[in-house]
Amino acid sequence: MTVYNIALIGFGGVNRALAELIASKNPLWERDLGFRLNIVAVSDLYLGSVISPNGLDATTLVESKFAKGGFSQLSGGSAEANNEVVIKNAPADIIVEATFTNPKDGEPAVSHCRWALEGGKHVVTTNKGPVAIAAQELKALAKKNGVRFEYEGSVMSGTPVIRMVDKTLAGAELNGFEGILNGTSNFVLGRMETGMDFSAAVKEAQELGYAEADPTADVEGFDVRLKVVILANELLGANLTPDDVARKGISGLTAADIDTAKKAGSRWKLIGSAIRNADGSVTGSVEPKCLPLEHPLAAVSGATNAVSLNTELLGSVTVTGPGAGRIETAYALLSDIVAIHNLAGANLKKEAA
Numbered sequence: 001m002t003v004y005n006i007a008l009i010g011f012g013g014v015n016r017a018l019a020e021l022i023a024s025k026n027p028l029w030e031r032d033l034g035f036r037l038n039i040v041a042v043s044d045l046y047l048g049s050v051i052s053p054n055g056l057d058a059t060t061l062v063e064s065k066f067a068k069g070g071f072s073q074l075s076g077g078s079a080e081a082n083n084e085v086v087i088k089n090a091p092a093d094i095i096v097e098a099t100f101t102n103p104k105d106g107e108p109a110v111s112h113c114r115w116a117l118e119g120g121k122h123v124v125t126t127n128k129g130p131v132a133i134a135a136q137e138l139k140a141l142a143k144k145n146g147v148r149f150e151y152e153g154s155v156m157s158g159t160p161v162i163r164m165v166d167k168t169l170a171g172a173e174l175n176g177f178e179g180i181l182n183g184t185s186n187f188v189l190g191r192m193e194t195g196m197d198f199s200a201a202v203k204e205a206q207e208l209g210y211a212e213a214d215p216t217a218d219v220e221g222f223d224v225r226l227k228v229v230i231l232a233n234e235l236l237g238a239n240l241t242p243d244d245v246a247r248k249g250i251s252g253l254t255a256a257d258i259d260t261a262k263k264a265g266s267r268w269k270l271i272g273s274a275i276r277n278a279d280g281s282v283t284g285s286v287e288p289k290c291l292p293l294e295h296p297l298a299a300v301s302g303a304t305n306a307v308s309l310n311t312e313l314l315g316s317v318t319v320t321g322p323g324a325g326r327i328e329t330a331y332a333l334l335s336d337i338v339a340i341h342n343l344a345g346a347n348l349k350k351e352a353a
């Protein structure tokens with residue numbers, strides 16, 4: 001039986017959801033995917049950290065109501081989030097990075113990824129910071145150390161877009177994309193169409209686990225800007241930084257704007273896009289657009305995301321699915337681990353007794 005030891009960095013909505021899945025689905029994964037996951041360490045800013053070489057019980061982790069510093073009650077635990085010690089010393093094959101996204105410099109998550117990869121540990125992450133800001137460096141580091149840096153959940157949560165385009169649209173000649181890439185702002189715009197106030201709608205998105213720790217990142221377009229950078233660099237071979245992408249969020253839209261659009265048979269959406277220019281350069285942008293109802297992105301509602309990929313050989317191909325949510329994003333982490341597992345010659349497989 002193949003077992004992957006994993007260490008969770010951050011134990012908020014997403015990594016907690018992964019632990020929930022581990023608690024209930026390990027037997028299914030063993031049967032269908034050929035591996036099970038064993039949590040050997042967790043580190044969280046609020047809860048502290050714990051290393052347990054034989055593994056922590058996922059159900060206990062999920063069901064215990066830990067107070068601040070509560071991991072100190074566990075054997076091998078501390079009230080401090082000793083991320084560096086956990087990443088470097090825990091006997092983990094895979095580091096699962098799901099701390100806050102820092103849209104400015106990606107830290108401390110970039111360092112978390114660096115420590116893991118330098119130590120020969122795979123990284124799977126839903127954190128957009130390290131991917132948008134340091135993907136090239138981290139991919140090179142992973143290659144040098146014979147491990148993988150995987151980040152499917154950094155764009156569109158568990159809905160496959162990065163790996164899907166890479167694997168199944170190879171050769172289709174992608175020229176650009178436009179999409180709804182932030183679940184929170186799309187959810188908020190939808191709620192405003194029903195007459196709900198902007199702040200109440202943001203609060204609801206927070207309660208549903210869609211929003212960033214600071215929801216300004218969602219409604220002001222910073223989150224979409226990171227996602228445009230990730231997709232443009234990954235799929236169009238660009239070398240954009242967040243500062244290269246023009247950005248405008250949805251906070252300036254009023255109830256009257258929403259109403260006027262509705263009466264005109266259209267709908268506001270926050271659109272992230274990038275195009276390849278004639279000279280080969282790539283331009284990205286984030287802005288609210290008033291789309292006619294017949295536009296393919298106009299009907300995308302709630303926290304659902306969609307991206308229309310403009311290809312030379314196939315025309316437009318649209319991928320749609322959940323763009324946020326705890327379990328949905330935890331699934332992205334699982335899909336990254338499946339990708340690692342499926343790599344021929346992966347040297348992390350362990351035959352447990």
Ligand SMILES: NC(=O)c1ccc[n+]([C@@H]2O[C@H](COP(=O)([O-])OP(=O)(O)OC[C@H]3O[C@@H](n4cnc5c(N)ncnc54)[C@H](O)[C@@H]3O)[C@@H](O)[C@H]2O)c1
Nearest residue numbers: 010011012013014044045098099100101126127324325329
């Ligand atoms: N929730 C979603 O729908 C979703 C979807 C895609 C990507 N993401 C990204 O995944 C990551 C996690 O999302 P989430 O919803 O679980 O967020 P969250 O705010 O619920 O949890 C983040 C956790 O990380 C911990 N943390 C923050 N900084 C830390 C540090 N330096 N060291 C240790 N722990 C730290 C916090 O205490 C918190 O428990 C974020 O980067 C987010 O942008 C989230």
Ligand SMILES: N[C@@H](CCO)C(=O)O
Nearest residue numbers: 182183184210211212
């Ligand atoms: N806060 C983000 C999470 C997914 O990256 C969103 O609402 O889309």
